[in-house]
Amino acid sequence: MREIVYTGFMSLDGVVDSPGGGAGEDHRSAGWVFKDIEFRPEAFALKSEELAETSALMFGKRSYAAFAPYWRESDDHAAYKDLPKYVVSSTITEDEVLDGWGETTILRSTDDVAKLRESDGGAIFIHGSAELARRLSDAGLIDRYHLLVFPLLLGAGKSIFSDADRDKQMLRLRESAGYPNGIVKLIYDVV
Template sequence: MARDLVYTGFMSLDGVVDSPGGTAEGHRSGGWVFDTEFVAEAYSLKAEEIEETSALMFGRRSYEAFAPFWPGSEDHVAYKDLPKYVVSSSLADDALVQDWGTTTILRSTDDVAELKQGEGGAIFIHGSAELARRLSDADLIDRYNLLVFPVLLGAGKSLFSTADRDIQKLHLRESASYSNGVTKLLYEVVR
């Protein structure tokens, strides 16, 4: 049985996933998640995901953004010892962060497809919009766990590709809306 590959992330209403946590990630409106009133229940999805996550996956840029902070973060302590995979053709082995569990560099989409065929539970992709688009175009993503925020950013990295491809149908597995305008949308890819 193949492992599920799940993209999880914060997204603006116009589909931008760029820099939700701050300007250091590069977007001029970075930190847009914090402009929305904090309602704890709107983030309950993140706690639910921790229970299901058996491994993490990142693109190189997201790995380089998260790796200096997540190993010592109280909010991410549950991820510390989980296996991590970084999909990059350029990241060197000596650039990997120590004391953050086993990290493996995958060099291609084919490597990701092979990993999915192995034993284990769900692999969650955090950040990594470019990687998510590439893996979606290769039909490797199985689910999308999205928290959609009531903002329009107009520009930035989009989760979804604009490539001309065959229709990809999704099944709404779960949804909820919260008093701060955030909407939870959990979709399964229909194959």
């Protein structure tokens, strides 16, 4: 069985919306990862550490549309280029899949994601894609969270956590670290 891992930047109040501030990000505080908080390379080392474990990437339709054009051309994301990608969407068309960014498979449903998770292979990392993360978490399909929590409250925006009335879900801390700029790394396994 493959693990599905959500990785992302999060404000202390749980917002993951528009951290980078690039095209297509319309949150009023877009770009909050790079504003007002001292850059410390050690706080972002998690991103390069994840790459050694990543066998594929998964996105919702909107995050795929935002990331694919930029990451395909980015030297910082060159290692992602040849990884398989999965886009979970009931509406995306083959014409919307970007050429030149590796093999991309469209998954039409949560059931398709569950089948993929049951297959052989390594960890699949979800970037962005808050709505997808909520849906997969509610279906019990997220195995781990890799979070960099920033010391700010955004007050509004998308969260990866659902407010659905559901049974409690336990997490087990795998790793944590705090940095002088206030960012906290939290890695949790879903029990």
